[in-house]
Every structure is written in structure tokens, then in C-alpha cells.
Amino acid sequence: MSDQPILEVKEATKTFGGILALNRVSFHVNEGEILGIIGPNGSGKTTLINCITAFIKMTSGKIFFRGKDISRKPAHKIADMGLTRTFQIMRPYYSLPAYKNLVIPLFSPRAKRTGGWRGGGKLGDRNTVGIDILEEIGFERDSFVPYKMASTLPTGYLKRLELARCLALKPEIILCDEVFSGLSMSEIASMVPLIERLQMDGIALVMIEHRLRELFRVARRIMVLNFGEKLIEGTPEEVMADEKVKEAYFGSAEEVEEVMTYA
Amino acid sequence: MEQRRKERIDRGIKVRTDGLYALMSWRELGYLTLPRLVLIVGMLILPFVMPSMYWQRVISIVCIYALLAVSFDLLAHFVGLVSLGGALFIGVGGYISAIMNTSFGFPPLLAIPIATIAGAGICTLLLFPCLPLRGVYFAIVSLMYPLAMARVIEALDILGGTDGIMGIDSFPNRWIEQYFVILMVLLFLFGVRRLVNLDLGLVLRAVKDNDQAVRASGMNITFYKAVAVFFSSAMGCLGGACLVHIYMWSGISLFALDFSILPIAATVIGGAGTIVGPVLGCLILVPVSELLRDFGTLRIVFYSLILVAFIVFRSEGIMVYGQRKYHQIERWVKV
Ligand SMILES: Nc1ncnc2c1ncn2[C@@H]1O[C@H](COP(=O)(O)OP(=O)(O)OP(=O)(O)O)[C@@H](O)[C@H]1O
Ligand SMILES: [Mg+2]
Numbered sequence: 001m002s003d004q005p006i007l008e009v010k011e012a013t014k015t016f017g018g019i020l021a022l023n024r025v026s027f028h029v030n031e032g033e034i035l036g037i038i039g040p041n042g043s044g045k046t047t048l049i050n051c052i053t054a055f056i057k058m059t060s061g062k063i064f065f066r067g068k069d070i071s072r073k074p075a076h077k078i079a080d081m082g083l084t085r086t087f088q089i090m091r092p093y094y095s096l097p098a099y100k101n102l103v104i105p106l107f108s109p110r111a112k113r114t115g116g117w118r119g120g121g122k123l124g125d126r127n128t129v130g131i132d133i134l135e136e137i138g139f140e141r142d143s144f145v146p147y148k149m150a151s152t153l154p155t156g157y158l159k160r161l162e163l164a165r166c167l168a169l170k171p172e173i174i175l176c177d178e179v180f181s182g183l184s185m186s187e188i189a190s191m192v193p194l195i196e197r198l199q200m201d202g203i204a205l206v207m208i209e210h211r212l213r214e215l216f217r218v219a220r221r222i223m224v225l226n227f228g229e230k231l232i233e234g235t236p237e238e239v240m241a242d243e244k245v246k247e248a249y250f251g252s253a254e255e256v257e258e259v260m261t262y263a
Numbered sequence: 264m265e266q267r268r269k270e271r272i273d274r275g276i277k278v279r280t281d282g283l284y285a286l287m288s289w290r291e292l293g294y295l296t297l298p299r300l301v302l303i304v305g306m307l308i309l310p311f312v313m314p315s316m317y318w319q320r321v322i323s324i325v326c327i328y329a330l331l332a333v334s335f336d337l338l339a340h341f342v343g344l345v346s347l348g349g350a351l352f353i354g355v356g357g358y359i360s361a362i363m364n365t366s367f368g369f370p371p372l373l374a375i376p377i378a379t380i381a382g383a384g385i386c387t388l389l390l391f392p393c394l395p396l397r398g399v400y401f402a403i404v405s406l407m408y409p410l411a412m413a414r415v416i417e418a419l420d421i422l423g424g425t426d427g428i429m430g431i432d433s434f435p436n437r438w439i440e441q442y443f444v445i446l447m448v449l450l451f452l453f454g455v456r457r458l459v460n461l462d463l464g465l466v467l468r469a470v471k472d473n474d475q476a477v478r479a480s481g482m483n484i485t486f487y488k489a490v491a492v493f494f495s496s497a498m499g500c501l502g503g504a505c506l507v508h509i510y511m512w513s514g515i516s517l518f519a520l521d522f523s524i525l526p527i528a529a530t531v532i533g534g535a536g537t538i539v540g541p542v543l544g545c546l547i548l549v550p551v552s553e554l555l556r557d558f559g560t561l562r563i564v565f566y567s568l569i570l571v572a573f574i575v576f577r578s579e580g581i582m583v584y585g586q587r588k589y590h591q592i593e594r595w596v597k598v
Contacts, residue, residue: 096465126462
């Protein structure tokens with residue numbers, strides 16, 4: 001039972017009109033593992049997440065979550081099972097303060113089931129729980145930041161807010177779509193331990209990233225996509241040594257060298 | 264010499280957020296409750312200020328439009344559904360209450376709640392198919408239903424056909440009529456204001472703000488939209504049910520476009536998204552429109568002109584403007 005993957009994707013295919021955005025992509029994620037997905041722009045990474053979480057309808061293929069076929073389930077049912085995602089283009093509720101953003105996921109059926117934090121319960125009402133989660137994810141509790149309107153928050157905090165929305169659901173797996181991009185080096189440096197802590201809490205992660213150096217610090221297994229096809233899967237070293245990847249992703253061998261020295 | 268400077272009254276209150284701490288002194292309490300008291304007391308004494316039969320009738324009509332306007336504001340500004348279905352709600356609620364009263368012999372004060380709940384259920388079911396869709400579909404479908412219903416009743420000659428249903432009981436007396444509709448407006452006004460600040464209300468606002476994020480949070484957005492449509496159509500159906508007992512007649516004019524358009528004009532005038540604003544808008548617009556009754560259908564031109572004028576010159580609406588001015592009131596304090 002324990003060696004059953006938490007998420008298994010079989011031959012996921014998606015066409016937009018004539019464009020083949022995903023071509024029979026198969027992979028799996030193990031319990032508590034961090035899987036990195038890399039690939040050039042437009043290679044279908046976001047499309048893959050959208051298909052898994054049913055935000056767009058897959059053309060063909062199957063998706064199993066803990067052995068259960070979820071290919072035909074609607075998006076909210078999938079999130080309800082604990083398969084959560086962040087959005088590459090952040091989607092906070094701009095008209096609400098940061099901590100009120102979390103009242104919404106905390107109001108969801110899953111949070112009510114798993115969290116035991118009904119309003120006024122022993123964990124306090126949803127506002128308090130929301131602030132607790134924000135603190136965990138790196139909002140300074142005693143500052144004004146958690147109370148600021150989401151529309152006034154800088155990118156770094158919005159990325160954290162995306163993760164916080166997933167955490168409010170007590171997820172089993174989070175699909176992260178470029179949580180590092182748009183962040184400064186120091187912001188990323190403070191995000192990495194956070195990601196490591198999520199893994200220690202037993203949450204599996206799929207991380208789509210362009211920031212390879214930081215990704216290789218946390219993910220031991222990498223999958224490479226190019227033009228909607230899976231090129232290779234393996235450890236960071238294996239993947240970076242592959243000729244096809246060098247060609248598709250970097251164009252030149254020197255850049256690979258540079259990345260590998262830091263990894 | 265004594266120094267004095269100006270200070271805004273609301274400053275101290277705003278810093279101490281979230282209710283409890285706002286009540287630090289009687290003066291601040293007064294500052295906060297005064298506008299609400301003015302509105303509540305104002306509405307309650309209206310029937311005495313204008314005791315003539317004619318104006319009392321106008322007050323009832325104002326209240327019915329006010330229910331529609333609050334219902335429009337709730338859907339449009341807190342859920343993101345633009346409803347042109349005022350006429351649908353009025354018609355469905357009105358006909359149900361009329362049937363309950365004439366065919367089953369329920370007294371008005373029993374038929375009205377039944378019509379409110381049952382009507383809201385029917386309207387929600389009717390509008391349900393377009394809830395998963397985004398965009399303009401909800402507006403179009405909600406506009407189409409009342410037009411279609413009027414034609415169906417006419418063509419099939421059901422529910423009294425073009426003559427309508429006659430012999431409907433009125434309220435026991437006109438004071439009960441007045442206070443029933445006034446209390447309902449106050450009830451729903453403060454009820455909706457409460458609702459949008461509950462956690463459920465936050466979810467509804469989130470659906471407007473970003474429905475994809477709500478789906479990603481494991482919530483069925485269609486269900487929450489349906490909940491909002493139910494609340495909203497309940498208000499409209501209540502209005503319609505009251506209306507047939509006021510006129511003692513129910514006919515296809517209940518599906519008239521006025522019930523869809525005037526509440527929107529009132530919302531724009533009063534201040535969209537404030538919930539109180541639309542009620543104020545009705546208090547202004549409906550009596551003026553009564554005075555223009557002689558012009559018949561030309562009145563629609565008048566609503567349109569007012570709408571355009573407000574959108575061009577003061578798009579925020581009376582309520583938002585008034586609120587800002589009220590918060591800017593200053594007093595002199597010693598330094
Ligand atoms: N809704 C859509 N309609 C049509 N084509 C689309 C749609 N969404 C994505 N595509 C196309 O599918 C391909 C894959 O896009 P996708 O967004 O998945 O790339 P990505 O790997 O996430 O890129 P990036 O690194 O820039 O985020 C692109 O060619 C894109 O133009
Ligand atoms: Mg992408």
C-alpha cells in the first residue's frame with residue numbers, strides 16, 4: 001500500500017484546436033516526494049497542472065489519485081480530495097485583506113472535515129486560523145501585512161498567499177506552478193526552508209520551476225517537458241547530462257555547466 | 264491663549280476595528296448609530312408623515328421596489344451576477360401568492376411567506392442552468408423569462424389569462440399593509456448587510472472576485488451562486504406577493520419591465536454595493552416616477568436620463584458620497 005504512488009498520470013493528452021499542448025505524458029508522484037517539472041516556455045507545464053486539477057478538460061488520458069480514477073471529476077471535487085494547486089498568475093481575492101482570503105478555503109467542506117476549525121471552535125474562528133496559517137507561511141504576525149488588502153501586496157506575499165490557500169485545505173499534495181518566479185534571491189532563500197518544511201509535514205509537492213538552482217536543492221527527481229512531450233525523468237544530474245535536454249532547454253552546453261556547479 | 268484644531272470624529276473609531284472596541288464613549292456610539300437610527304425611525308414614521316391614501320400606497324410601492332433593489336445589489340455587487348430578473352421574481356411571487364389565496368383560501372399573511380419560499384425555489388431552478396456559465400448569460404436569461412412567461416400566460420389563457428386573477432384578499436387594513444412592507448425592507452436590508460460580512464458572504468464575494476480560486480479551494484461555485492440567487496429571488500418574490508395583496512389583483516403586468524429596470528436605476532443613484540443606497544434610491548425615484556404617472560410609458564425615458572446623468576456626473580451614488588462626507592465631519596478640540 002505504501003509504495004502506491006499518491007498521484008499517477010497516464011498518457012495525458014491535450015489539444016487546443018490544432019496545437020498539441022500535451023502529448024501522452026505519463027508520470028507519478030510518490031508519497032511525501034518532491035517532483036520537479038522543468039521545460040522551456042510554452043512546453044505545456046501549466047496545461048499539465050490544469051488538466052490534472054480539471055481546470056481544463058483533458059482530451060484523453062487518465063489520472064489516478066491514491067489509486068482512484070479522478071479523470072472525470074470536477075475541479076472542486078479534486079481539491080476536496082486534497083489535491084491542491086497554485087496558479088502561475090496569482091489569483092488572490094483582491095478586494096479582501098490577506099487574512100480574509102483564507103476564510104474562503106477554511107469555509108470549504110474539506111477544511112470543515114479535516115480541520116475541526118468551525119467558527120468558535122477550540123482553534124478559534126476562521127480569522128484567527130487564517131492569521132495562524134499566514135504566520136506559518138512567512139507573514140509577520142505582528143505587522144500590518146496580514147491585514148493589508150491583497151491588491152496592495154507585493155509579488156512575494158501573493159505567492160505565499162497562493163500556498164497558504166492550499167495549506168488551509170490540509171492538502172495531501174500541492175501542485176506549485178512557478179512559486180519562485182518573480183521573487184528576489186533573498187525572497188527565494190526564505191521560501192526554500194518553507195518548501196522543505198512542507199515536505200517534512202508529509203505533503204507531496206510537484207514544483208514547476210524555471211529557477212533550476214533552487215529547484216535542485218529541494219527536488220531529487222526531475223521531469224523535463226518539451227513541446228508537450230516528456231523528454232526524460234531522473235535525478236538533476238542525470239537530467240542535466242542528457243543531450244536532448246541540453247539542446248531543448250539551454251541551446252548551449254556552457255549554461256548547463258554553470259547551473260550544475262551550483263546545484 | 265488656548266489653541267484649538269480640527270479633528271475627524273471617525274479617526275478614533277476606525278483605529279479600533281471590529282465592533283467591540285468601537286464603543287468607547289456614548290458620543291462615538293451616537294456617531295456610529297445616528298445614520299442607522301435616522302433611516303429606521305424615518306421609515307417607521309413615514310406612514311404618519313403622509314397619511315393620505317394615495318401617498319400611503321406610494322410608500323408601499325417604494326418598499327416593494329426597495330426589496331428588488333436590495334436583491335439586485337446583493338447579486339450584482341457581492342456575487343457578480345447582473346440580474347435583470349426583477350420582473351420574474353415579482354411575477355412568480357405574485358402569482359403564487361394569488362393562487363394560494365384564491366384557490367386554497369390562505370390568508371395573505373400566510374400566503375406571502377409561502378410564495379416567498381416557493382417562489383424563490385422556482386426562480387432558482389429556472390435560473391440554475393445559466394449559473395455555471397460566466398458572462399452575460401445570466402442577465403439575458405433573467406430578462407427573457409418574464410417576457411416569455413407573460414406571453415405563455417396570454418397564449419395558453421392559464422392563470423386568468425389577460426384578465427389576471429381577481430378577488431384576491433387585501434391586507435387586514437392599510438396600517439398592517441404599510442408596516443408589514445416597511446418592516447420587511449428593514450429586515451432584509453440589515454439581514455443582507457449582515458450576510459455579506461459573514462463567512463458565507465465572504466465566499467460569495469470571493470466568487471465575484473475570483474471564481475477560479477474558489478474552485479481551487481474545493482468549493483462548488485454553482486452551489487454558492489444558487490444560494491445567493493435563492494436569497495435574492497426570495498426578496499423579489501416577497502415583494503411580488505405583497506404587491507398582489509395591495510392591488511388585490513394579479514395579472515401579466517407583474518412581469519413588466521419596470522420591475523427589472525427601476526431597481527437598477529435606483530441602485531446606481533443610491534450607490535452600488537452599499538445595500539442601503541438602493542433603498543434610498545427607491546425612496547427618491549419611485550415617488551418622482553409616481554408624479555410623472557401622466558406621462559405613461561415615457562417614464563422609461565426619464566429613468567434613462569436620470570441614469571445617464573448619475574453615471575456621468577456622480578457615478579459613486581448618493582450613499583457613497585454621503586458616507587464620505589459624514590466621515591469627514593470634524594470637531595474642534597483643544598490642543
Ligand atoms: N487556453 C488555451 N488555448 C489555446 N492554446 C493554449 C491555451 N493554454 C495554453 N495554450 C498553448 O499550449 C502551450 C503550452 O502552454 P503552457 O501555458 O502550458 O506552457 P508553460 O509550459 O506553462 O509555459 P510557461 O513556462 O511560459 O509558463 C502553448 O503553446 C500555449 O500557447
Ligand atoms: Mg506556465
